[in-house]
Amino acid sequence: MQEEILEFDTLEVSGTNVKNDEKPFITPGAVSSREGINTDTQSLDSIVRSIPGGFTQVDESQGTISVNIRGLTGLGRVNTQVDGVTQTFFGSSEDQGRYHANGKIVGTSAFGAAIDQNLLVGVDMQRGTFSGAGGANALMGSANFRTIGISDIISDNRSFGVLTKYSYGSNKLGPSYMGAVAGKYNFTDDGFLGLMYAYSGRKLSQGYKIGGGGLLSDLGGNDADGDGRPDNAAFDQSNLTQKPINKLAKVEFQKNASSAVLSYRRYDNELAGREINDDNYQLNYRFDPETELVDLRFLAAYHKADQYYNETASFMQGAAGKMKGVATNTAITLDLSNAFYFDLNEAQNLTSTLGVNFLSNSYDRDFDTSSCDPNDSMCYDYDNGTYINYFRYGFAPEGKQKITTIYLDNTYNYEIFELNANVNAMYYELSADKGACREVNSYCEPKEAGYFKQKDMKFNTSLMASLKLHTLFTPFISYSRTHRAPNVQEFFFSSTYDDFQDINTGLRPEFSDTYQIGFNSFKHGLISEHDVFGFKATYFYTDVKDYIYNKSIGNINDTADSPLLFLSFNGEAKFSGIESELYYDAGFAYAKISYTHQNADRQISENEANAGGGGSANIKHTGQSQFSTLPKDIATADLGLRFWDKRIVFGTLIKYTGKTERVNPILTNVSNGTTPGAPEDNTWAFSTQELPKIPTIIDLYASFEPLKNFVIRSEVQNLQDRNYMDALYTYNSSSAQVAGNDITLFNNAARGRTFVIGFSYKY
Numbered sequence: 001m002q003e004e005i006l007e008f009d010t011l012e013v014s015g016t017n018v019k020n021d022e023k024p025f026i027t028p029g030a031v032s033s034r035e036g037i038n039t040d041t042q043s044l045d046s047i048v049r050s051i052p053g054g055f056t057q058v059d060e061s062q063g064t065i066s067v068n069i070r071g072l073t074g075l076g077r078v079n080t081q082v083d084g085v086t087q088t089f090f091g092s093s094e095d096q097g098r099y100h101a102n103g104k105i106v107g108t109s110a111f112g113a114a115i116d117q118n119l120l121v122g123v124d125m126q127r128g129t130f131s132g133a134g135g136a137n138a139l140m141g142s143a144n145f146r147t148i149g150i151s152d153i154i155s156d157n158r159s160f161g162v163l164t165k166y167s168y169g170s171n172k173l174g175p176s177y178m179g180a181v182a183g184k185y186n187f188t189d190d191g192f193l194g195l196m197y198a199y200s201g202r203k204l205s206q207g208y209k210i211g212g213g214g215l216l217s218d219l220g221g222n223d224a225d226g227d228g229r230p231d232n233a234a235f236d237q238s239n240l241t242q243k244p245i246n247k248l249a250k251v252e253f254q255k256n257a258s259s260a261v262l263s264y265r266r267y268d269n270e271l272a273g274r275e276i277n278d279d280n281y282q283l284n285y286r287f288d289p290e291t292e293l294v295d296l297r298f299l300a301a302y303h304k305a306d307q308y309y310n311e312t313a314s315f316m317q318g319a320a321g322k323m324k325g326v327a328t329n330t331a332i333t334l335d336l337s338n339a340f341y342f343d344l345n346e347a348q349n350l351t352s353t354l355g356v357n358f359l360s361n362s363y364d365r366d367f368d369t370s371s372c373d374p375n376d377s378m379c380y381d382y383d384n385g386t387y388i389n390y391f392r393y394g395f396a397p398e399g400k401q402k403i404t405t406i407y408l409d410n411t412y413n414y415e416i417f418e419l420n421a422n423v424n425a426m427y428y429e430l431s432a433d434k435g436a437c438r439e440v441n442s443y444c445e446p447k448e449a450g451y452f453k454q455k456d457m458k459f460n461t462s463l464m465a466s467l468k469l470h471t472l473f474t475p476f477i478s479y480s481r482t483h484r485a486p487n488v489q490e491f492f493f494s495s496t497y498d499d500f501q502d503i504n505t506g507l508r509p510e511f512s513d514t515y516q517i518g519f520n521s522f523k524h525g526l527i528s529e530h531d532v533f534g535f536k537a538t539y540f541y542t543d544v545k546d547y548i549y550n551k552s553i554g555n556i557n558d559t560a561d562s563p564l565l566f567l568s569f570n571g572e573a574k575f576s577g578i579e580s581e582l583y584y585d586a587g588f589a590y591a592k593i594s595y596t597h598q599n600a601d602r603q604i605s606e607n608e609a610n611a612g613g614g615g616s617a618n619i620k621h622t623g624q625s626q627f628s629t630l631p632k633d634i635a636t637a638d639l640g641l642r643f644w645d646k647r648i649v650f651g652t653l654i655k656y657t658g659k660t661e662r663v664n665p666i667l668t669n670v671s672n673g674t675t676p677g678a679p680e681d682n683t684w685a686f687s688t689q690e691l692p693k694i695p696t697i698i699d700l701y702a703s704f705e706p707l708k709n710f711v712i713r714s715e716v717q718n719l720q721d722r723n724y725m726d727a728l729y730t731y732n733s734s735s736a737q738v739a740g741n742d743i744t745l746f747n748n749a750a751r752g753r754t755f756v757i758g759f760s761y762k763y
Contacts, residue, residue: 020122022583025522025534028418028466028476030127030141030579032536032594037120038148038178041167041701041715041756042653044117049655050636052538052579052594053127054143057110057626059730060206060240061093061272064112066626068728069127069141070542071575071600073628075111076484077510079138082145083263085282085301086136087113088331088361090489092396094239094273094313094320107272107315108610108730109489110626114267114278114305115145116246118165118178118200122146127579128514128540129462129480131422133299133335133357136405139484139512140542147265150194150252153182155709155762160184163198167713167758171751174203176758180248191255198248205241210749211723219747232739234731234748244269257289273313273321278305295339297355303331307396316495318391323367327396334358337407353409361403363488365396392435393501399432399488416469420478422462428485428509429455432492435501440563443504454491458483458509464516475519483511486568490548490625495566504567512544527586534583540576547573549605550625566606573602587646592638598630604686609663610734629688631727633658647705657694657726662733664689665744691732692746695722709762714755721753 018026021035032051040047044065045056055068066073067080080087092109126134127141134142154161163180180198187193210216217237247266253259260283267278282301287294306328313321337355344350407424431453437444446452464478486507494501518538526533549571554564577598584591608627633656640651664687701715725732725748737745 022522022532022534024581025520025536025583026474028420028474028520029129029464029478030516030518030536030538030540031125032127032581033122033124035122037117037122037145039165039711039713039760040117041713041758042699042717044120046655047117048123048143049634050592050594050638051123051125052581052596053141053540053577053598054125055630055634055728057628057728057730058726059093059108059110059112059626060235061108061730062091062110062112063242063244063269063271063276064089064091064110064114065117065145066110066112067125067143068628068630069125069143070540070577071598071602071628071630072140073111074625075487076137077139079134079136079142080111080113080145081134081142082113082115082265082280083147083282083284084133084144084299084335085280085303085333086331086359087111088303088329088359089114089278089305090327090329090363090396091276091307092315092327093271094309094315095317108626110730113145114269114276115147115265116178116200116202116244116267118176118202119147119198119246119248119265120145121148121152128516128538128542129420129422129464129478130424130460130482131409131420131462132337132353132355132407133405135407135422135424135460135462135482136357136359137403137426137428137484139482139510139544140514147248147263148180148196148198149250149261150182150184150196153180153196153762154184154194158184159186162761162763164762165758165760167756169717169754169756171754172205172208173751173754173756174205176200176202184252187255191253194250194252196248196250196252198246200246200248201243203241203243206235206237208754209752211718211721211752213752216749219745219749232736232745232747234734234736239272242269242271244271258285258287260285273310273315275308275310276305277308279303292341292343295341297335297337297339299333299335301331301333303329303333305329316391316394318395319372320367320391320395322372323369324371325367325395326365328364328366330362330364332358332360348412348414350413351409351411353407355407357403357405357407359403360400361488362400363396364398367395392499393492393494393496397432397489397492397494399430399492401485401488402429402431403427403485416467418466418468420462420464424460425457426460426483426485427455427457429453430486430488430491432488434492434503435494435499437502438496438498438500438563438565441500441502441565443506443565443567444502445505449501452505454486454505454507456485456509458511471523472521473519474521476517478514478516480514481511482514483509485509486548490550490568493566493568496564498563502563502565502567504569507548507568508546508570510544510546510548510570512542514540514542516540526584531584531586535581537578537580539578542575544573544575544602546570547602549603551606571603573600575600575602587642589641590639594634594636596630596634598632600629602629604663604688606686609665609667609686610730626730627661627663627728627733629661631657631660631694649701649703651701653699653701655697655699660691660694660727661688662691663687665733665735665737666742667735689733689744691725691727694724694727695720697722697724710759711761712757712759714757717754717756718750718752723752724750726750 057066178200182196184194265280287296309320309325342350436449437447462480466476521535635656637654
């Protein structure tokens with residue numbers, strides 16, 4: 001049994017089957033799909049970035065995929081799923097400035113999905129509207145990654161199959177490989193029982209050559225302290241080589257009206273000062289007796305992720321490793337739904353799905369201060385002779401999140417008119433054993449230490465109407481109101497020199513109103529008998545109320561009557577833009593083009609700045625969120641030709657990125673415009689800074705299939721060897737990029753020209 005999205009394979013238009021990657025062009029609304037991820041030589045980030053309105057945050061210290069939709073990212077703002085299960089992993093890497101840059105590059109944190117693209121067959125993204133469990137705690141939209149199944153390994157009604165892939169890239173791209181085997185027993189009457197196992201791995205390093213020659217490390221300047229690392233490097237390259245290992249096992253069963261999938265997925269990696277172990281168990285069951293009133297689906301999933309910090313690892317300039325630091329995330333997901341189908345008359349029909357989704361998501365940590373040497377500067381605070389207190393509540397904040405969502409989806413069709421009316425009620429609880437707040441913190445009640453819980457219920461609505469006026473013109477209009485609960489990290493994170501957990505207990509959930517208007521076009525046989533044409537365009541406007549951001553308030557000297565507080569607050573944000581996508585396949589030639597234009601007006605969070613160490617006075621925090629504003633314009637064109645019965649393919653991938661920003665590394669005081677250090681400073685203002693113009697990047701690729709299902713691929717990435725800073729890379733901005741005298745550095749760069757060759761084989 002595959003995910004529900006795969007059922008679109010059976011749709012027909014003018015008697016011709018519609019494939020998954022064609023499905024968005026017959027589906028109203030801002031939806032997109034990408035297929036063939038596991039055989040693509042492009043990175044998973046590059047594939048997601050080709051989706052209109054979609055992007056990724058690239059943090060070389062995390063090893064996960066972090067999806068951005070329309071300028072927002074993170075748990076709740078984007079519901080990132082794997083096989084329909086919300087991903088809750090929150091990674092925190094060690095400080096990159098231990099040995100150089102005066103400790104300015106603090107560790108980073110990000111939500112992400114721990115999955116290797118070699119195990120993925122596709123991704124489906126929904127923006128601005130919601131349906132089913134995808135609308136549970138989803139502010140801007142959802143993205144669902146689909147893993148390989150038995151049908152992807154076994155072909156032609158065989159009982160056994162093998163799927164392999166291997167690729168190797170120059171310029172520190174390293175090997176990438178995957179092997180999968182599957183067996184299937186077909187019952188004599190109906191159905192089958194099958195098993196599969198897949199193993200994948202890769203190696204990725206950061207000490208690559210940049211465009212125009214030279215190494216990335218050359219941008220870091222001199223090594224005045226003689227530690228072997230440039231003093232103003234964007235990050236410590238030596239600690240960012242990763243070799244993730246992924247394993248996937250499935251048992252699939254189908255007989256008569258019942259189908260089930262039992263799966264296990266494991267992710268192991270060592271990166272940025274810690275060992276990461278991520279386990280996922282999942283059961284999907286469907287009972288579909290082909291009656292109008294019963295189509296029952298059940299999902300149960302358990303997720304556990306551990307981060308074990310190495311002995312030398314520091315975090316927030318505290319000795320996380322020597323204190324045997326461990327961060328753990330545990331999540332349980334349950335989903336139960338039933339679909340009802342009603343044929344009201346020859347011209348009208350109604351489909352309704354009633355369901356409930358439950359997520360229990362907890363974050364725990366453990367560290368032992370007694371195991372740390374008091375003479376170690378990272379363990380001991382020389383100012384007051386106590387263990388560093390800001391580390392106590394800043395390292396992997398603890399708490400639990402419970403979200404129950406009852407949802408009802410309705411699709412009504414009357415001749416050419418279609419109405420989608422989806423609603424859900426979201427009930428959430430956020431709880432933790434919190435520490436005491438300072439008496440002067442007016443945002444925290446109660447101030448005493450003890451068990452704290454916030455709970456609330458919110459209603460969400462997604463309405464969309466469309467008219468099938470013509471296969472080439474199906475207009476749609478939609479409105480949605482969505483909410484997302486505060487996360488454990490933004491609610492309970494605290495950074496203070498005293499033994500207090502200063503938080504804002506009045507933090508409210510975010511909610512947004514999104515308006516969309518657009519149209520679809522789709523036709524088989526537009527120019528020739530067998531060609532396929534698809535086009536979609538959408539305009540959207542999103543108004544976010546109670547938008548959550550964070551900042552420091554108070555005196556930087558942290559005096560008793562005017563303490564320095566780092567808190568989360570509610571504000572507003574607005575996003576608008578245009579998204580379009582074109583698909584044309586004539587058999588011998590194809591074109592896939594996407595374009596996004598976006599405007600964003602939002603408050604930047606202080607911890608988006610990656611500010612720490614001596615470069616920012618008393619600011620001591622790690623990036624609980626990352627800079628997420630999309631480039632002004634983004635376009636991707638995939639153009640190609642096929643020869644010899646489609647067994648030879650030549651193509652090019654053209655990537656255009658418009659005006660792009662980062663957080664300005666120079667921190668400015670609101671009151672007098674000075675940089676950190678003046679006693680009268682009360683708070684810091686963070687501005688954005690435009691990156692140097694990003695050139696249009698051209699990749700070339702070719703594939704050859706000499707034998708059935710044996711494909712050889714080659715690719716040249718960054719063909720023109722351009723030197724540039726790519727958008728939304730975490731280490732584009734940090735305090736290490738200030739050279740003094742208000743001079744900022746652009747000392748990060750993308751890979752230069754890179755060659756990739758590989759093959760895949762399916763038996």
